[in-house]
Amino acid sequence: MTPEEQALIDIAGAVRAKAAEWLARRESEEWDDATKANFDAWLAQSFAHRVAFLRVENAWAQTHRLSVLRKPFAPATPPAKRPWRGPARIAAVVAIAVGLGAVAMLYPIKSQDQVFRTPLGGRETITLNDGSTIELNTDTVLRARITSDSRQLWLDKGEAFFKVQHDARHPFEVMAGDHRITDIGTQFTVRRDGERLKVSLLEGSVRFDAPAQSGTKPVYLKRGDELVASAEKISVRTLSAVQTSRELGWRRGMLFFDNTPLADAAAEFKRYNAKKIVVADASAGRRIIGANFATNNIELFARMARAVLGLHVQEGADAIVISTTARHAKDQGR
Amino acid sequence: MTDKAEINAESAGSPRLGEEMNATELDLWFVREVLPLEATLLQYLHHHWRDQSEVADLCQDVYVRVYERAREELPDPVRPFVFAVARNLLIDRLRHEQVIPIEAVSDVDALGVAMDEPGPDRTVAARDALRRVMDALERLPPRSRDVVVARQLDGLSRRQIAERMGISEETVKWHLATGMNALADLFYGGSGEPRRRK
Numbered sequence: 001m002t003p004e005e006q007a008l009i010d011i012a013g014a015v016r017a018k019a020a021e022w023l024a025r026r027e028s029e030e031w032d033d034a035t036k037a038n039f040d041a042w043l044a045q046s047f048a049h050r051v052a053f054l055r056v057e058n059a060w061a062q063t064h065r066l067s068v069l070r071k072p073f074a075p076a077t078p079p080a081k082r083p084w085r086g087p088a089r090i091a092a093v094v095a096i097a098v099g100l101g102a103v104a105m106l107y108p109i110k111s112q113d114q115v116f117r118t119p120l121g122g123r124e125t126i127t128l129n130d131g132s133t134i135e136l137n138t139d140t141v142l143r144a145r146i147t148s149d150s151r152q153l154w155l156d157k158g159e160a161f162f163k164v165q166h167d168a169r170h171p172f173e174v175m176a177g178d179h180r181i182t183d184i185g186t187q188f189t190v191r192r193d194g195e196r197l198k199v200s201l202l203e204g205s206v207r208f209d210a211p212a213q214s215g216t217k218p219v220y221l222k223r224g225d226e227l228v229a230s231a232e233k234i235s236v237r238t239l240s241a242v243q244t245s246r247e248l249g250w251r252r253g254m255l256f257f258d259n260t261p262l263a264d265a266a267a268e269f270k271r272y273n274a275k276k277i278v279v280a281d282a283s284a285g286r287r288i289i290g291a292n293f294a295t296n297n298i299e300l301f302a303r304m305a306r307a308v309l310g311l312h313v314q315e316g317a318d319a320i321v322i323s324t325t326a327r328h329a330k331d332q333g334r
Numbered sequence: 335m336t337d338k339a340e341i342n343a344e345s346a347g348s349p350r351l352g353e354e355m356n357a358t359e360l361d362l363w364f365v366r367e368v369l370p371l372e373a374t375l376l377q378y379l380h381h382h383w384r385d386q387s388e389v390a391d392l393c394q395d396v397y398v399r400v401y402e403r404a405r406e407e408l409p410d411p412v413r414p415f416v417f418a419v420a421r422n423l424l425i426d427r428l429r430h431e432q433v434i435p436i437e438a439v440s441d442v443d444a445l446g447v448a449m450d451e452p453g454p455d456r457t458v459a460a461r462d463a464l465r466r467v468m469d470a471l472e473r474l475p476p477r478s479r480d481v482v483v484a485r486q487l488d489g490l491s492r493r494q495i496a497e498r499m500g501i502s503e504e505t506v507k508w509h510l511a512t513g514m515n516a517l518a519d520l521f522y523g524g525s526g527e528p529r530r531r532k
Contacts, residue, residue: 012394017515024511027485028492028503051364051397058365059518062467063486307468308483310476 012052018042019052023060116142118158121272121296123253128165132172135161137191137250138272138295159191161251166204178211179229188221189248197229200239200247210234255293262287262305262322269298277301280323284311360404367412368400372522375420382424390519392427396420470520478513481506 022039025031043049118124118136126134128146136142140158144151151172153162164172166185174181176190176197186204190197199208201221208227210216216234221227224244227236239247246256255272257265263285266277272295279285287309293301302320306313314321314329323329375396379389399419409415471479477499484495492510496503 012391015394016390016518017511020511020515020518023514024507027510027514028507030492030507047398047401048394050361051401052394054361054365055369055397055522056514056518058369059470059521060486060514062463062521063471063482063517303465303468307471308487310479 015048015052016056019049019056022053023056027060114144116140116144120274123250130167130170131165133163135163135251137161155190155192157192159189159250161187161189161202161248163187164204180209182207182209184220195231197227199227199229200244201225202244202248249292250295253295255295257292258290259288260290261285262289262309262311265289265301266322269293269295269301272296273298274318276319278319278321280321281328284322284324284328287311360401360408363404363408364397364401368397368416369522371413371416375416376523378417378420379424392420392423395423399423466521470517473520474513474516478509478516481509482513482517485510 022042025035026039043053116124116126116134116136118138118140120139122136122138122140124136126136126142126144128134128144128151130151132151134142134153137159140160141156142158142160143154143156145153149170151170153172153174155174155176160174162172162174162183164183164186166172166183172183174183174190176192177195179197181188181190181199184205184207186206187202188204188206189200189202191200192198199206199221201223203223205220205222208219208221208229210219210229219227219234219236221236224238224241225236226239226244226247227234243258246258249256255265255268257268263279263282266279266285269277275298277298289304289309291301291304298320302313302315302322305311305322312323312326312329314323314326321329372393375393376389379392379396380386383389383392396416396419399422400416403409403419471482474482480499481495484490484498485492490498492503492506495506499506501509
């Protein structure tokens with residue numbers, strides 16, 4: 001074939017289609033030595049081929065950006081050691097010495113509750129005198145009462161991660177509603193959603209006490225355990241390290257979803273954002289997603305729903321309505 | 335802060351460019367510097383060429399000429415160079431057609447304007463890559479999109495995709511190739527429908 005003939009065949013559409021076909025073969029695991037040799041020959045045939053392949057391959061490589069959104073989260077170095085991005089506030093230090101031995105006793109001891117709050121979408125880290133740290137998630141109220149004998153905290157609402165300096169003589173207790181969680185050297189999370197309480201163990205162990213009148217025995221939780229207590233029952237399951245890390249994604253301002261129904265994901269976003277995501281019909285709500293997002297990036301979430309799941313997305317001033325079809329969105333009203 | 339997920343995606347979405355083709359400096363330069371100009375280049379070609387069905391051809395020809403000339407020395411700055419190549423190509427084509435329509439000639443004379451505008455292409459390309467990928471994905475034909483998503487996001491093999499969608503593996507490959515081709519047009523060409531040859 002002369003170069004002129006080749007040039008006639010090299011109309012852009014045909015060359016680009018051919019380039020895409022090679023790429024599709026590569027992506028279809030149809031790539032043995034013989035194919036590779038043919039491909040190399042084709043590539044070497046003209047610059048038109050090379051240029052077309054570069055173009056389609058690079059566009060395809062761009063879609064990897066999407067796959068990153070769905071890549072499983074790998075637990076990295078202990079998150080607590082990570083420097084916080086943005087306004088990292090090491091907040092109020094709770095007075096009164098614990099663990100400093102006799103010297104501490106010289107201080108006048110006064111029981112005093114301190115209250116810590118975070119707004120919707122907020123996050124804050126508190127460091128106690130004993131070196132324990134508490135990270136508050138969005139929309140959370142925590143009260144602390146530290147005395148010479150005990151360290152008591154009340155999670156009135158929201159979610160907090162506790163990294164406790166264990167001290168058997170000064171038990172560290174977290175009260176959530178009528179339940180009590182007692183530290184036995186540990187890192188753990190407590191989350192309250194109304195009546196529902198969730199305790200997750202990252203390290204060590206805790207003792208969980210249901211209200212005395214429930215007649216339930218104390219439950220000892222160890223690393224990886226997740227306890228869910230509702231008004232009716234208490235259940236415990238063991239999570240993998242990856243799952244546990246995902247649940248703690250909020251400590252880095254991230255939400256991780258894996259095999260999560262869209263409706264549940266929307267509910268998670270609601271905890272962090274004033275703007276609501278409304279899933280208009282049950283069918284859309286059952287769609288499964290796997291992705292990670294910044295807790296405040298509902299716009300990206302909506303785009304994923306449209307681009308990846310092919311759902312109808314209607315953006316308003318104070319809500320984003322996601323539905324299977326436009327008709328569902330109308331039925332839903334707003 | 336707002337776009338943390340995107341930032342992650344930006345930094346981690348490393349293209350596996352040239353995995354199978356021993357990409358050279360020139361290839362990387364081409365991808366980095368020239369391809370992002372495509373949307374502007376297409377506008378330019380659309381504007382200055384009567385037969386719109388030929389625009390994709392012209393664009394590809396511009397690429398080939400740019401690539402060929404850049405072998406000697408990488409042009410800097412890139413943008414005026416690419417548009418000068420485009421301009422010369424249009425003039426060559428007009429000469430070749432022999433019958434030179436008057437309005438076409440005047441158009442070519444006016445080409446200088448578009449060449450010198452400092453385009454936003456590069457920054458836009460870098461910052462909004464994820465958005466543009468999503469836009470492109472949204473506009474793919476549904477079957478192709480399903481295959482692309484299954485392959486690239488769910489990481490399914492061709493066989494698994496075939497089983498899931500109830501189609502043959504050959505059809506999967508066809509949808510994949512079609513999807514890839516359209517993605518390139520949408521991603522680089524920017525807004526508008528994927529251009530198809532008549």
